[in-house]
Amino acid sequence: NRPTKSARKEESYETVFDKINNFSLRSYQIEGLNWMIWNWQNNRNSILADEMGLGKTCQTACFLNHLWKCEPIGKKKFTNVGQFLVVAPLSTLDHWQREIETWTELHSVIYHGSEIARKKIRDYDVFYSNGNRQVLKADVIITSFEMMLKDASFFQSVEWRSLVVDEAHRLKNHKTKLAQQVRRKVRWDSCLLLTGTPIQNNTDELWSLLSLLDIDEFGGGKQCTANGSVNDTKQDAADERALIKFQKKFGGEKDQATGGIVHQSDAIQHLHKIIGPYMLRRLKSDVESNT
Numbered sequence: 001n002r003p004t005k006s007a008r009k010e011e012s013y014e015t016v017f018d019k020i021n022n023f024s025l026r027s028y029q030i031e032g033l034n035w036m037i038w039n040w041q042n043n044r045n046s047i048l049a050d051e052m053g054l055g056k057t058c059q060t061a062c063f064l065n066h067l068w069k070c071e072p073i074g075k076k077k078f079t080n081v082g083q084f085l086v087v088a089p090l091s092t093l094d095h096w097q098r099e100i101e102t103w104t105e106l107h108s109v110i111y112h113g114s115e116i117a118r119k120k121i122r123d124y125d126v127f128y129s130n131g132n133r134q135v136l137k138a139d140v141i142i143t144s145f146e147m148m149l150k151d152a153s154f155f156q157s158v159e160w161r162s163l164v165v166d167e168a169h170r171l172k173n174h175k176t177k178l179a180q181q182v183r184r185k186v187r188w189d190s191c192l193l194l195t196g197t198p199i200q201n202n203t204d205e206l207w208s209l210l211s212l213l214d215i216d217e218f219g220g221g222k223q224c225t226a227n228g229s230v231n232d233t234k235q236d237a238a239d240e241r242a243l244i245k246f247q248k249k250f251g252g253e254k255d256q257a258t259g260g261i262v263h264q265s266d267a268i269q270h271l272h273k274i275i276g277p278y279m280l281r282r283l284k285s286d287v288e289s290n291t
Helices: 027-041 056-070 090-103 115-126 145-150 152-156 177-185 203-213 232-250 265-275
Strands: 046-048 081-088 108-111 127-130 133-136 140-144 159-165 187-194
Touching: 027 046, 027 056, 046 056, 046 203, 056 081, 056 090, 056 159, 056 187, 081 090, 081 145, 090 108, 090 140, 108 115, 115 127, 140 145, 145 152, 145 177, 152 177, 177 203, 187 203, 203 232, 203 265, 232 265
Parallel strands: 046 187, 081 140, 081 159, 108 140, 159 187
Antiparallel strands: 127 133
């Protein structure tokens, strides 16, 4: 798990260079990497919302590589404990694997295909037997939104160290099956959402993502049964109360800066303040001078 406050030490990078391919991160990408690391060390899940084309994938790959190399997150020695799960659109899975191979030392597996193909992936590419235990041998499982639903039991059976969701605006409706799978069924220690699309179209959508990142701060708190699983009935009621509270606080006239809906200037300022620690968004026009 993430280090305690007393055990934390501030980590940051000034350069990230891939000697084999002669690639290096740009200064704004290093800023994004350091921001993700800082949030992780401070037990805060986050949204990297850079405009499309600014390299969210390579920043994320370097972030996962940092966790794997520098942080105490398991090192594949526990039963049913996985390192990283990346959920992304089907058309981007190969790109994700290429970026991970380019920027990291991690072993990645694309989890997709027919039912027979997926069983072979689970049997031969994902797990290995260690005595009577099944241990994950892949550092990163890359899969699609469709597979998250089709093979829900597999993804629920693993305790993921970190979950990355690309095009996270797919989760803006918290009542969909996909959102419920990510919010309540899949077990993860930390979560990073990626989106190049402005997410504050309305307070419901904004609340959906913020409450996923921090259920205690924005949601209704985790409502569990005696065996530790989510009590869906109680969770539905708690989430509804939290959403209504959020709507009353920030629902109203449109904020031109975020695209959200707010009441008045002090509410706008407060909304910006609470979003700030959780979300980093840069536009091409903001970083075009960076190298």
